[in-house]
Amino acid sequence: MNNTSDLGKDNTPAISKAMRHYIFAFVQDSINQPDNFETNKKWLKGYCKNEEINYPELESDLNVFFELLEEYCRKGTPVLYRCLKLQSQKCFIDEERFDLLKIIPDVHDSMTEIQNSSARCQDKNTNSSSEGSGIVGGHIIGL
Amino acid sequence: MNEAEILTMIISALMWQRYNGTIKLYTDNTGYAFIKKHDLLTLWDGGIDTEVLENNSYPIDPEVFWAAGKLLALEAHTCPCVMLDTDLIIVQPIYNLIKDSSITALHRETLNTDVYLSPSLLKVPNGFKFPDYYNWKVLPSNTAFLYIENESFKILYLNESKQFMFHNTGKPQELVSQMVFAEQRLLSICADYRGLPISYLLTNPFSLSNDTVIHLWGFKSLLRTNENVQAIYCRQLIKTVEKEISTNPLFQHYRERYLQIPK
Numbered sequence: 001m002n003n004t005s006d007l008g009k010d011n012t013p014a015i016s017k018a019m020r021h022y023i024f025a026f027v028q029d030s031i032n033q034p035d036n037f038e039t040n041k042k043w044l045k046g047y048c049k050n051e052e053i054n055y056p057e058l059e060s061d062l063n064v065f066f067e068l069l070e071e072y073c074r075k076g077t078p079v080l081y082r083c084l085k086l087q088s089q090k091c092f093i094d095e096e097r098f099d100l101l102k103i104i105p106d107v108h109d110s111m112t113e114i115q116n117s118s119a120r121c122q123d124k125n126t127n128s129s130s131e132g133s134g135i136v137g138g139h140i141i142g143l
Numbered sequence: 144m145n146e147a148e149i150l151t152m153i154i155s156a157l158m159w160q161r162y163n164g165t166i167k168l169y170t171d172n173t174g175y176a177f178i179k180k181h182d183l184l185t186l187w188d189g190g191i192d193t194e195v196l197e198n199n200s201y202p203i204d205p206e207v208f209w210a211a212g213k214l215l216a217l218e219a220h221t222c223p224c225v226m227l228d229t230d231l232i233i234v235q236p237i238y239n240l241i242k243d244s245s246i247t248a249l250h251r252e253t254l255n256t257d258v259y260l261s262p263s264l265l266k267v268p269n270g271f272k273f274p275d276y277y278n279w280k281v282l283p284s285n286t287a288f289l290y291i292e293n294e295s296f297k298i299l300y301l302n303e304s305k306q307f308m309f310h311n312t313g314k315p316q317e318l319v320s321q322m323v324f325a326e327q328r329l330l331s332i333c334a335d336y337r338g339l340p341i342s343y344l345l346t347n348p349f350s351l352s353n354d355t356v357i358h359l360w361g362f363k364s365l366l367r368t369n370e371n372v373q374a375i376y377c378r379q380l381i382k383t384v385e386k387e388i389s390t391n392p393l394f395q396h397y398r399e400r401y402l403q404i405p406k
Contacts, residue, residue: 005235007235067375068372068375071369071371077365079362079364080365080369134349134360134361135359135362136249136348136356136358136360137358140353141379141382141383142379142383143375
C-alpha cells in the first residue's frame with residue numbers, strides 16, 4: 001500500500017483564449033464539414049506546438065469526443081450526452097461553448113427525452129436511481 | 144455483468160488494495176461461481192465470504208429489496224469499516240478524508256419525489272408505523288461508498304432498516320423506491336436522530352474537481368446496451384491505470400486476461 005496517487009491530479013495545462021477558440025472552431029467545423037478534418041488537424045498541431053501542448057494527448061481526447069458524439073447522435077441517450085459534455089471539457093471546450101454546438105441526436109424521440117431530463121436535471125442528476133444519472137468522475141478516466 | 148462492469152470491479156478491488164488496504168467480497172453462491180468462472184478468486188486479499196448471505200434467513204423479499212445483501216454484509220462486518228460497491232473505484236488514499244468523521248457517504252441525494260416517496264406512499268409491513276422522530280426533511284445519502292466508524296450507530300441504522308424490510312413484500316410501481324428508502328434515506332434519518340453529521344466524499348457528484356472517485360452509477364445501463372461505448376469506456380479506464388498495470392505486480396496478475404486495451 002502506498003500513500004500517494006497521481007490519478008485525479010489536475011494536470012490540465014493552461015492554454016490561451018486563442019487556442020480555446022481554435023479548438024472550438026475545429027470541433028464545430030469537424031461536425032459541419034467532416035471533409036476539412038485532416039487539414040484542420042494540421043492547424044491544430046501547429047497551435048499545440050506554439051503553446052507547448054501535448055498534441056497526441058489532445059488528439060486522443062478529441063477522438064474520444066467524436067466517438068461519443070457519433071454514438072450520441074445514433075442513440076440520443078441522456079447519460080451519453082452528459083459524458084459528451086464531460087469529455088468536451090477535457091478538450092478545453094467549456095459548458096457555454098459546448099451548448100453552442102447545438103448537438104441534436106438523429107433519434108427524434110430522444111430529443112424530447114433530453115428536454116424533459118434537462119428540465120429536471122437538478123433533481124435527477126443527483127439521484128442514484130435516475131435514468132439521467134451517469135458516470136461519476138468520468139473526467140478522471142477521460143470520458 | 145458485462146466486460147466493462149467486470150473490469151471496473153477488478154480495478155476497484157486492486158486500487159483499494161493499492162491505496163487503502165484490505166478488501167473483502169461478500170457474495171452468494173451464484174456470485175462465487177461467477178467469480179470462479181472468471182478466475183478472480185484471489186482478487187480480494189481479505190477473501191470471499193458466502194456464508195453471510197447463504198445462511199441468512201431474514202424475511203426480506205429480494206425482488207423488492209434487491210440490495211439488502213449489502214446491509215447484511217455490513218451487519219456481519221465490524222466497524223469501523225467501509226462498504227464499497229463493485230462499480231465504484233477509489234483512486235486515492237482516503238484515510239485523511241474519513242479520519243475525522245463518524246459517517247462518510249459518497250454524496251447527498253436530492254429529495255426527488257419520484258424516487259424518495261413520502262411516508263404515505265411507501266409500502267410498509269402489516270402493523271408497521273413510522274416512528275414520530277423520523278425527520279423526513281433530511282437529504283438521503285448515496286451509499287455506493289459508506290464509512291461507519293461506530294458499531295452502535297451501525298446497529299441502530301440496520302435495525303431501523305430491517306424493521307422496514309422484514310415481511311414487507313408490497314411491490315413498488317418502479318424498482319427503487321422501497322430499496323433506496325431502506326438503504327439511503329434511513330441512513331440520513333438515523334444519523335440526524337443521533338445528531339451525527341454525515342461527511343461526503345463529493346459535494347457534487349458531477350463536479351470536475353472530483354479527484355477521488357470513479358462511479359459507474361446509471362452508466363451501467365448504457366454500457367449494457369451499447370458495445371461501442373463499452374469499448375470506449377474500457378479503453379479509457381485501462382489507460383488511466385496503465386502505469387499500475389506496467390509496474391505493479393498486483394495488477395500484472397490480471398494483465399493478460401483483463402487489462403489489455405481493446406482495439
